[in-house]
Amino acid sequence: xxxxxxxxxxxxxxxxxCHEDYLDExxxxxxxxxxxxxxQMPAWKARLLFITEVIKSIKLYVITxxxxxxxxxxxxIMIRNYFTIALRNLRKKKLYSGVNILGxxxxxxxxxxxxxxxxxxxSYDTFHDGHEQIYRVTEKVxxxxxxxxxxxxxxxxxVGPTLASEFPDAKVTRMYQAWQKExxxxxxxxxxxxxxxxxxxxxxxxxxxxxxxxxxxxxxxxLVNPQxxxxxxxxxxxxxxxxxPYGKVIWLENKLPLTVTGxxxxxxxxxxxxxxxxxxxLNIGDIFQATGNNWxxxxxxxxxxxxxxxxxxxxxxxxxxxxxxDFGQEHLPDQLRDMxxxxxxxxxxxxxxxxxxxxxEPHRSRSSVYIAGCIALFILLIAxxxxxxxxxxxxxxxxxxxxxxxxxxxxxKNLVMQFFGESILLCMISLILASGLVALSLGWFEGLIGNxxxxxxxxxxxxxxxxxxxxxxxxxxxxxxxxILLSGFQPASIxxxxxxxxxxxxxxxxxxxxxxxxxxxxxxxxxAFVVFHQHEYLSSRSLGMQTEEIVMIPIRGTSIKDNPEAFxxxxxxxxxxxxxxxxxxxxxxxVPVRPFGLEGYDEAxxxxxxxxxxxxxxxxxxxxxxGRDFNKENEADRQSFLVNESMLEILQGNxxxxxxxxxxxxxxxxxxLVQDFNFMSLRNEIRPLFIGFADGFLAxxxxxxxxxxxxxxxxxxxxxxxxxEPDKPFVPFFLDSRLDQLYxxxxxxxxxxxxxxxxxxxxxxxxxxxxxxxxxxxxxxxxGIRKVMGASAPSIVGLLSRNFLLxxxxxxxxxxxxxxxxxxxxxxDFTYKVEMPWWLFVLAGVISMAxxxxxxxxxxxxxxxxxxxxxxREE
Amino acid sequence: xxxxxxxxxEIVLLLVLVMQEEEAYGVSVAEQYEKxxxxxxxxxxxxxxxxxxxxxxxxxxxxxxxxxxRGGKKKRLYSITPxxxxxxxxxxxxxxxxxxxxxxxxxQ
Numbered sequence: 010x011x012x013x014x015x016x017x018x019x020x021x022x023x024x025x026x027c028h029e030d031y032l033d034e035x036x037x038x039x040x041x042x043x044x045x046x047x048x049q050m051p052a053w054k055a056r057l058l059f060i061t062e063v064i065k066s067i068k069l070y071v072i073t074x075x076x077x078x079x080x081x082x083x084x085x086i087m088i089r090n091y092f093t094i095a096l097r098n099l100r101k102k103k104l105y106s107g108v109n110i111l112g113x114x115x116x117x118x119x120x121x122x123x124x125x126x127x128x129x130x131x132s133y134d135t136f137h138d139g140h141e142q143i144y145r146v147t148e149k150v151x152x153x154x155x156x157x158x159x160x161x162x163x164x165x166x167x168v169g170p171t172l173a174s175e176f177p178d179a180k181v182t183r184m185y186q187a188w189q190k191e192x193x194x195x196x197x198x199x200x201x202x203x204x205x206x207x208x209x210x211x212x213x214x215x216x217x218x219x220x221x222x223x224x225x226x227x228x229x230x231x232l233v234n235p236q237x238x239x240x241x242x243x244x245x246x247x248x249x250x251x252x253x254p255y256g257k258v259i260w261l262e263n264k265l266p267l268t269v270t271g272x273x274x275x276x277x278x279x280x281x282x283x284x285x286x287x288x289x290x291l292n293i294g295d296i297f298q299a300t301g302n303n304w305x306x307x308x309x310x311x312x313x314x315x316x317x318x319x320x321x322x323x324x325x326x327x328x329x330x331x332x333x334x335d336f337g338q339e340h341l342p343d344q345l346r347d348m349x350x351x352x353x354x355x356x357x358x359x360x361x362x363x364x365x366x367x368x369x370e371p372h373r374s375r376s377s378v379y380i381a382g383c384i385a386l387f388i389l390l391i392a393x394x395x396x397x398x399x400x401x402x403x404x405x406x407x408x409x410x411x412x413x414x415x416x417x418x419x420x421x422k423n424l425v426m427q428f429f430g431e432s433i434l435l436c437m438i439s440l441i442l443a444s445g446l447v448a449l450s451l452g453w454f455e456g457l458i459g460n461x462x463x464x465x466x467x468x469x470x471x472x473x474x475x476x477x478x479x480x481x482x483x484x485x486x487x488x489x490x491x492x493i494l495l496s497g498f499q500p501a502s503i504x505x506x507x508x509x510x511x512x513x514x515x516x517x518x519x520x521x522x523x524x525x526x527x528x529x530x531x532x533x534x535x536x537a538f539v540v541f542h543q544h545e546y547l548s549s550r551s552l553g554m555q556t557e558e559i560v561m562i563p564i565r566g567t568s569i570k571d572n573p574e575a576f577x578x579x580x581x582x583x584x585x586x587x588x589x590x591x592x593x594x595x596x597x598x599x600v601p602v603r604p605f606g607l608e609g610y611d612e613a614x615x616x617x618x619x620x621x622x623x624x625x626x627x628x629x630x631x632x633x634x635x636g637r638d639f640n641k642e643n644e645a646d647r648q649s650f651l652v653n654e655s656m657l658e659i660l661q662g663n664x665x666x667x668x669x670x671x672x673x674x675x676x677x678x679x680x681x682l683v684q685d686f687n688f689m690s691l692r693n694e695i696r697p698l699f700i701g702f703a704d705g706f707l708a709x710x711x712x713x714x715x716x717x718x719x720x721x722x723x724x725x726x727x728x729x730x731x732x733x734e735p736d737k738p739f740v741p742f743f744l745d746s747r748l749d750q751l752y753x754x755x756x757x758x759x760x761x762x763x764x765x766x767x768x769x770x771x772x773x774x775x776x777x778x779x780x781x782x783x784x785x786x787x788x789x790x791x792x793g794i795r796k797v798m799g800a801s802a803p804s805i806v807g808l809l810s811r812n813f814l815l816x817x818x819x820x821x822x823x824x825x826x827x828x829x830x831x832x833x834x835x836x837x838d839f840t841y842k843v844e845m846p847w848w849l850f851v852l853a854g855v856i857s858m859a860x861x862x863x864x865x866x867x868x869x870x871x872x873x874x875x876x877x878x879x880x881x882r883e884e
Numbered sequence: 885x886x887x888x889x890x891x892x893x894e895i896v897l898l899l900v901l902v903m904q905e906e907e908a909y910g911v912s913v914a915e916q917y918e919k920x921x922x923x924x925x926x927x928x929x930x931x932x933x934x935x936x937x938x939x940x941x942x943x944x945x946x947x948x949x950x951x952x953x954r955g956g957k958k959k960r961l962y963s964i965t966p967x968x969x970x971x972x973x974x975x976x977x978x979x980x981x982x983x984x985x986x987x988x989x990x991x992q
Contacts, residue, residue, distance in 0.1 A: 034909070034947075034959065034960035037954035039927055041953050044953045066927075066928040068932070070935070
């Protein structure tokens with residue numbers, strides 16, 4: 010658990026219910042007791058005790074605030090009686106109430122978890138003051154025909170300052186992360202050095218836009234000095250421990266001293282980026298020198314800078330978009346004017362944008378959030394239908410109570426109230442149990458969705474009120490049919506015959522409910538299958554290149570970058586090293602577009618380009634279809650390019666041979682054609698690609714190793730690294746696990762859907778048990794008579810099961826087209842998708858039939874085994 | 885005797901009497917209870933008993949100081965009333981009376 014105190018939501022729960030006259034003494038005592046207990050037991054136990062005591066503290070007098078009250082009037086006595094009877098009924102019919110409460114509890118717990126998830130998703134970046142007025146500036150790079158070449162979350166360096174001078178009443182801030190490099194931070198006194206992913210170079214206006222809290226330091230001045238740094242709380246702890254880091258010096262890349270001028274609270278889980286270091290973006294030259302980048306950053310082309318703008322309230326987003334178009338026309342240099350389109354994106358929408366290049370963190374698509382919400386609704390529906398079916402099943406047994414109440418003068422209204430009350434009571438019990446279940450399964454659920462939920466912020470008094478309100482509504486909805494049915498019994502006929510007249514009325518209604526319930530379960534089941542299938546397909550799909558057993562070593566800012574050949578040669582002497590190649594990008598994740606000149610085109614074309622060396626094809630196991638690979642012996646090959654198959658489209662025809670590419674002073678020939686491979690994530694189609702030489706771009710050495718010598722290969726790589734860079738940590742990563750992360754959020758969403766679908770089916774199964782029991786009970790005498798007349802047990806099982814199987818068949822017929830339509834829509838988002846195989850549908854059908862057959866079979870078998878004497882001797 | 889006291893009520897009332905010199909409030913009474921009986925009890929249970937005793941006018945209550953471990957919340961301090969003291973006395977006398985009539989058995 011994150012905090013040392015008692016759970017905040019429990020406190021707000023108590024605050025909500027407890028009358029203020031009682032709040033101080035109760036909450037005070039509970040908190041004091043909590044702190045006493047913390048010394049004697051583990052935190053979870055103390056928290057659990059705290060929660061149970063909060064629940065135990067909620068009593069009528071605590072809520073109303075009366076100091077001296079005893080219930081005395083008739084009304085309250087009747088309510089007490091209803092209450093007693095309800096509890097007595099629950100206790101007496103253990104199977105029914107168990108099944109009922111279990112179904113409701115599981116259903117509510119699922120829905121609460123999903124509700125938390127959905128709320129959390131929609132809470133992203135909403136904690137900034139005035140977040141409605143903050144936007145991120147994005148850009149589209151388009152070609153002559155208007156096709157989008159790149160859709161980027163970041164823009165060029167000049168956009169921010171130009172916007173700021175053009176719109177003086179808007180606030181602009183830029184954020185830049187060292188290009189393709191995790192900078193090394195060094196605390197010299199303590200000999201502590203780590204590569205830092207969360208290092209952002211930001212404009213001094215950073216805190217004007219983002220409301221992150223500074224624990225020490227002044228937001229106005231913390232970023233004013235070029236050589237200062239603001240640390241996150243956790244980064245401060247990592248480097249300085251318990252010491253106060255304020256005023257201490259930490260070295261960027263062990264070259265540039267930065268003085269700590271502030272400690273900021275860690276960015277909350279629901280922020281679209283998480284910083285550990287904020288360094289003022291005042292001296293870009295120094296920063297570039299320290300991080301080993303040396304490019305023209307003054308232009309409008311290279312776009313690594315995330316730029317945010319806080320608009321004054323008088324601007325509407327759309328109006329500003331129009332102004333941005335004019336802004337681009339006015340300021341972009343001639344050759345880029347028609348190529349770059351600026352846009353803005355509301356801060357709260359960033360979390361849902363999944364199609365932008367250069368995102369800071371993986372995001373989640375809106376559709377997976379909506380799907381989760383639908384599942385929650387479905388699960389609630391199934392649980393509610395269960396409740397209705399089970400309550401009607403119990404109704405027959407309670408007919409005598411109803412009859413007697415009516416005889417004693419109870420009105421129908423009283424009875425309806427009573428049964429509504431009972432269903433609400435049951436729902437409340439389930440809600441309490443479900444809350445416990447949620448508290449227990451929260452850790453599991455966070456693992457399932459792959460991110461932390463900011464629970465303390467999500468569970469507000471409003472949330473609790475809404476949960477309780479929904480529960481009451483749900484109780485009314487679920488209790489409606491049973492209440493009407495039960496209160497409508499005719500006392501005379503019941504008291505005479507001892508049981509309700511055949512409950513055939515409304516059987517169509519109940520049957521429709523079962524069909525509905527099963528249809529939803531089958532839809533969920535099919536969806537889960539398709540999601541799994543699609544995921545399986547994506548993760549097992551061949552990318553057309555080697556990704557396993559490839560280790561990537563970042564080299565930017567090291568001496569290795571200046572002479573990768575020497576490093577590679579040294580590497581090759583070690584055991585288990587098959588091949589190595591220096592590359593400019595993480596192949597399979599992201600390859601940026603670069604302007605290449607092409608014969609037949611007047612202007613430069615923006616086409617993805619990988620810069621590497623002559624071992625590239627060998628290391629990634631690509632196949633050369635035509636022409637030849639780079640040859641190490643041939644020095645002239647360093648001035649040539651390979652292209653992929655998709656490039657033929659742009660080259661207009663198959664004659665790649667002898668075509669010249671304009672890049673870095675002068676045309677260079679294409680010497681070979683490689684087979685297409687997925688050099689970008691599977692969300693994109695394979696695009697045209699250039700592979701060539703340009704040493705300045707190299708950022709990683711990709712090493713292919715043999716899996717049998719894994720340990721010794723890693724050791725020898727590290728030793729080689731030590732020879733070249735004794736002072737810098739060695740941080741290699743495996744290419745395949747890095748690429749798996751790309752699909753993680755989809756995988757997580759898929760697993761979540763699958764799990765909750767299983768739970769939904771479980772609840773529907775519980776409901777079927779209830780309904781079958783109900784039917785067999787009402788037909789128990791018919792069964793007795795049939796047996797007396799000579800019917801065999803199998804024929805009776807058949808008779809009872811037939812109807813239910815028919816319902817499940819109808820449910821399948823309804824569910825299949827709906828599921829097909831839904832999943833087709835879901836699959837549409839994927840570039841590479843599976844065909845939905847027909848057997849998935851059949852499998853779902855067979856499973857639903859099997860479940861139905863099993864429950865009805867067992868129940869009716871028991872009924873068929875009863876001795877007819879027991880069932881028909883009355884009368 | 886006009887007032888009926890349950891077993892737990894009696895013990896809690898006694899505890900309030902014993903703790904007359906110190907602060908008697910939910911947590912301290914619960915701790916004292918656990919110390920003297922060896923059984924554990926929840927805070928809300930103590931609250932309910934104290935409230936019932938107050939309704940029967942056997943104890944008085946007033947709001948006391950707030951401390952930081954309580955999250956800045958005040959305590960409700962209880963003290964025994966003359967009536968409460970009287971009831972305890974009566975119970976004590978009754979028991980002593982009964983004990984004095986018990987034959988001196990050697991059952992150990």
